[in-house]
Amino acid sequence: MSPERQDPMNLREVLDAVRATWWLLPLGAVAGAVLALVLALVQTPLYTSSTQLFVSTTAASSTLDAVQGREFSEARVQSYARLLTGRDLAGRIVERLDVDTTEGEVQDSITAAAVPGTVLIDVSVTDPRPERAQAVAEAVGQEFPGLVSDIEAPVAGGEPLVRVTVTDAPQLPTAPSSPDRFRYTALGIVLGLVLGVLAAVARRRMDRTVKVPDQAAELVGAPVIGTVLKDASLETRHVADSFSPGRAAEDYRLLRTNLQFLQVDEPPKVIMITSPAPGEGKTTAAVNLGLALADSGRRVTVIEADLRRPKVTRYLGLVSGVGLTNVLAGTADVEDVVQQYGDSGLSVIGAGPLPPNPGELLASTQMAALLEKLRGDNDFVLIDTPPVLPVADSVGLAVLVDGVLVSVRYGRTLKEHARQVGVTLERVGATVLGLILNIVPPKAELVATHGYGLEYGYDGARPARHKA
Structure with a gap:
């Protein structure tokens, strides 16, 4: 694979x-x-105390000097912003405050940025202790002007060309700035x-499960001819109520319609219904498809051919004592074991006593002869069989029928299992008519896309329903 x-x-x-x-x-x-x-x-919460410094020139005897001094100051503020975070200033602050901290820690706590288009520098000090943050910010305003004076002092002596003043004194932070x-x-x-x-x-x-119809069709090699929404009542009764608010009964009627238009020239009459693995809704599909076909006036017989875990008679409330295995063993005739489900027109052949060799019985010439007899007496013969992958029972029977319907369960059937079913049935020459995408949740995306969730019920008196 x-x-x-x-x-x-x-x-x-x-x-x-x-x-x-x-x-x-x-x-x-x-x-x-x-x-x-x-x-x-x-x-650890951090506190930030901020201050602002103003950079100006010390000499301005004329308007021209003032303009040139401003340009000089603006050119200097970018360099001063770098000096504010340098080690020299941090050393002076440590000496002034005499606190239990290092030059590196003070240096890391200071951030400075020049305000574009101005001669202002915004300085922030961040520290786990609000008092120390304020103290360091105050020390910046006290020590940095001296540092600038030392740097900008003329070589020949005299007053420094630049003066730094504090325009916004730092405050004691009352709330943490981070986090x-x-x-x-x-x-x-x-x-x-x-x-x-x-x-x-x-x-x-x-996700390794089947959820998309096109994907399921590609995996098995057959089209999806029916989609059945999940119905809570089917989990207990297994028989769809035609007049309940649920959508299941209508889904089976749509499946019936699609089935009748398959292979118009040679429509299939004897159809096996199976699934890749247990618990994927094959028996419920067989029962309700049979009822939907019978409701349209067709003569339909459902055969309970899952001779390991028969459920058809239990779902329909019929007798399970005698049935298919009796006919195949030659101890009873078909007419002796056929049961009618209420007034629905649906005939049912139960499994009968469970045999030790179900695979051999289902692939036997007696089974072929029985199917040929039922073909002549019915419009449709539906056969509920075991899953394909766990046992070989269904594979031997698949070559005796006109076609196979595979029930795959939305969100449960594995993609690998669906692909393997297609390969297995193709290997023996069986004809896969189509897939039933079963037990689809009402909130599934394909439900809204295809309008499966829309309701259009009776307005007024409802017709009588079949009674079992």
Whole structure:
């Protein structure tokens, strides 16, 4: 079996993945917000005290001197901003304050930026202790003018060309400047949403189950001729109520219509219904398709040929004592074991006593002869058989029928299993008529796309229903 090729997902497939697992987004957002808030709470709070310095020239005897002095100051502020974060100033501050800190720590706590188009420099000091942040900021205003004076002093002596003054004294910070819990939380929510989308896409890419009709058809090599929505009543009664609010009965009628238009020149009459694995709705499909065909006036017989786990008679409330195995063993005639389901017009042949060799019985000449007899007496003969992959019972019978319907369950049937069923049936020369995409959740994307969820019920009195 060749590995499945993974094509890049387009935008629509991404949106479909997000819609199918929408709960991952709020879950990711909540998880991101909580994690970000925890990170903010465990971090050491930092306090920031700010000051502002004004740079000017010391001599301006004329208007021209004032203009030139301003240009000179603007050219200097960029360099002074670098000096403010240098080691020389940090050393002077440590000596002035005589605090338990190093020059490197003071240097790292200071940030400075020149205000564009001005001769102002904004200085900020960040420290875990608000008092020390204010003290260092005050020391900057006290020590930096002296540092500038030393640097800018003329070689021949005299007054420095530049003067630095404090225009905005630092204040004692009362609230931490970081971490910003609101910003952390908002960022955590955004990142959580992104991770939720990525998780939804990854989940779709890693999903090995059948969910897309076109994909299922490609895997098995046959078209999807029916889609049956999940109906809670079918899980208990297994027989669709034609007049209930659920959509299942109408889905089986659509399946009936599609089946009748397959191979118009030689329409199939003897049809085997199976599935890749257990629990994929094959028996329920066989029973309800039989009822839908009988409701349209067709003569229909359903054979309970799953001789390992027979369920047809139990679903329909019929007797399970005698049936198919008696006929194949020659101990009873067909007329002796056929049962009628109420006034529906549906005939049922139960499994009978369970044999030790079900595969041999289903592939026997006696089974072929029985099917030929039932072909002449019915418009349709539906055979419920075991799943294809666990046992070989269905494979031997598949060559005796006109065609096979494969029930695949949405979100449960594995892609590898669906592909293997197609390969197995093709190997023995069986004809796969189509697929039944079964038990599709009402919120599935294909339900809205194809209008499967739309209701159009009776308005007024309802006709009488069949009674079992």
